[in-house]
Amino acid sequence: MKTTELLISSYFNIVKRTVIDTVPKAIMLNLVNNAKEELQRELLQELYKTEVLDELLKESEFTQNRRKECKKMIEALQRADEIVGSGNFFLSFATPILCFYD
DSSP states (O other): OHHHHHHHHHHHHHHHHHHHHHHHHHHHHHHHHHHHHHHHHHHHHHHTOHHHHHHHHSOOHHHHHHHHHHHHHHHHHHHHHHHHHHTHHHHHHHHHHHHHHO
């Protein structure tokens, strides 16, 4: 009988300790989740305002300049590809070399 009482008491203490540890964690989890959801809702409301949305979608001057540079580079590479593909590549480089030796 003493053994049974000791085991029940021990089990009860384990359960009590588990509940004591778990309850604050559960409360904090609920608080954090509620705060996260509220913050996310407010942020999305601010984000989807039209005046803010237009400003956020606007490209920076650096990005605009970089885009122009990339377009120029693509055009130059396409012209180079056309020159190489047409066979005029060797003639265009051969002429200056012949002039150099003259």
